[in-house]
Amino acid sequence: MKFLKTAAALGISAMLISSCSQPAQEGNELTPMFKGQDLTGWKSVMGQAEFEIEGDEIIGYAKANSPNTFLITEEEYSDFILELELKIEDQSSNSGIMIRGQYDENANDGQGKVYGYQIEADPTDRAWSGGLYDEARRGWIYPLDLNPSAKEAFKIGEWNKYRIEVIGNEIKSWINGTEVAYVVDDMDASGHIGLQVHSINNPEDEGNKTYFRNVKIQTENLNPKEFKEEVFVANLSKNNLTEHEKANGWKLLFDGKTSEGWIGAYRDDFPKEGWHIDDGVLWIEAADGGESSNFGDIVTKEKFEAFDLSFDFKLTEGANSGVKYFVTLSEGNRGSAIGLEYQILDDKNHPDAKMGKDGNRTLASLYDLITAKKEPRFVRPLGEWNSGRVVVHPNNKVEHFLNGIKVLEYHRGSEEYRELVAGSKYKDWENFGEAEAGHILLQDHGDKVSFKNIRIKDLQ
Known part of the structure; x- marks a missing residue:
């Protein structure tokens, strides 16, 4: 039995660690990164948790009053396929695997900082194992609300086999053969691999x-493994679709270059002023904060019935906007066209957040009807991109997501839904929100708001 905290504790020079860290590879085989003797090529950073070698296992021990501890590789890796087995015996022992992880040894007053992509090991009832977390940076990129059927893959108290592919800008994970997360992102092109022992309270x-x-690990002759089942792809690239998305019916509503497919609400053309397309981003310029009284809303030319809609948005301070759906343009009203609205709002600085009932006009809420249940830590700050999603199932069940986390659901046309409408600003609109089909709308509310990655899939 051997206890190790750092590579230095082994008395091995940095030169020897570097030269021994990556065995030679042949063909398409994965090669061991740990051979059961010592932790040559690895080092423990940040926290005070200790690692023990016992046979062919690395065992991490939780440590009180310590930040997260990471056992990271000396070497950095770019594209690779990684496989390992992981076991957790207690729900307190959250863990994870850093991939292309970043390490700043001078951060936190010299205590160091590990940040970047992490494939989660979550033994709690939340069950987000295999999801992708951006450690100490953007937070959750792929929580398992995006793939709830994979929540049962991880087994506490048992060995779980992880497979992780990091190739180009695509990251995919499997647990015990179950397809879990699929992410497209280009934040980091290379970095360390790391094993985490989480801090404990x-x-x-x-x-x-x-x-x-x-x-x-395998770093050469990589052959990506295709997902056989359809899973939602957290695609953070700019207005692009993967082959997996295309094969499963996704299409772009905004091509990143033109206004094709969009027109002004109650117009026959796209607004000539106010709406701009720059560097793959569609944005509305700031005016006087008025609702659709400046440059006007824009809507899709096409109507949709049951669908999965996702979009990225970025707010400026005090901004207000919205993404509406089942917009018919038949009401003849003034102001913004009538429709169900995924609220987009700076909750902290816009007064609308305090209006309505119980917060039902806040970010990601069904505007004036249902409050989004969200934790502040899952909302990215002003100036950063947030991801919204609206899923309308063929049975009229509707879900709102914010940054991959489901924040509300309801059934269009249900008795409960109609009671909510009767108590809202929409009470005078007959059959509000119950149209069989409608347009998607991006709102001009007189504030600067940006959009990209607007994509949709028809649901049958």
Whole structure:
């Protein structure tokens, strides 16, 4: 039994670590990164958790009053396929695998900082194992609300086999053969691989174990494994679709270059002023904060019935906007066209957040009807891109998501829904929100708001 905290504790020079860290590869085989003798090529950083070698296993012990501890590779990797087995015995022992992880040894007053992509190991009832978390940076990129059928893949108290592919700007994960997460992002092109022992809040949980074994990697002759099932792709690239998305019926509503497919609401053409397309971003310029009283809303030429709609948006301080759906343009009203609205709002600085009932005009809410249940930590700050999603199922079940996390659901046309409408500003509109089909609308509310990656899939 050997306890190790850092590579230096092994008495091995940095030169020897570098030369031994990556065994030679032949063909398409994965090669071991740990051979059960010592942790040559790895180092422990940030926290004070200790790692033990026992046979062919690496065991991490939770440590109270310590930040997260990471056992990271000395070497950095770009494209690779990584496989390993991981076991967690207690719900307190959250863990994860850093991929293309970044390490700043001078951060936190010299205590160091690990940040970047992490494939999660989540033993709690939330069950987001295999999802992608952007450690110490953007937060969740792929929570398992995006793929709820994969929540059962991870088994607490048992060995779980992870497969992780990091090739180009695509990241995919499997647990025990189940397809879990699919992300497209270009934030980091290379970085460390790391094994995490998470910080703990309860001192009574000190000493709980996280186990790793059979850590293997392939860096050459990579052959990506296609997902057989349809899964939602968290595609953070700019207005592009993967082959997986195309094969499963996704299409872009905004091509990143033109206004093709969009016109002004109650118009026959696209607004000549106010709406701009720059560097793959569609944005409305700031005016006087008035609702559709300056340059006007824009709508899709096409109408949609049941669909999965996703979009990225970026707010400026105090901004207000919205993405509406089932817009018919038949009401003849003044102001913004009538429709169900995914609210886009700076909750902190816009007064609308305090209006309505119980927060039902805040970000990601069904405007004036249902409040989005969201935690502040899952909302990205002003100036950063947030991801919205609206899913309208063929049975009229509707879901709103914010940054991959489901924040509300309801059924169009249900008794409960109609009671909400009766108590809202929409009470005088007959059959509000119950049209069989309608346009998608982006709102001009007199504030600068930007959009990209607007894509949709028809649901049958």
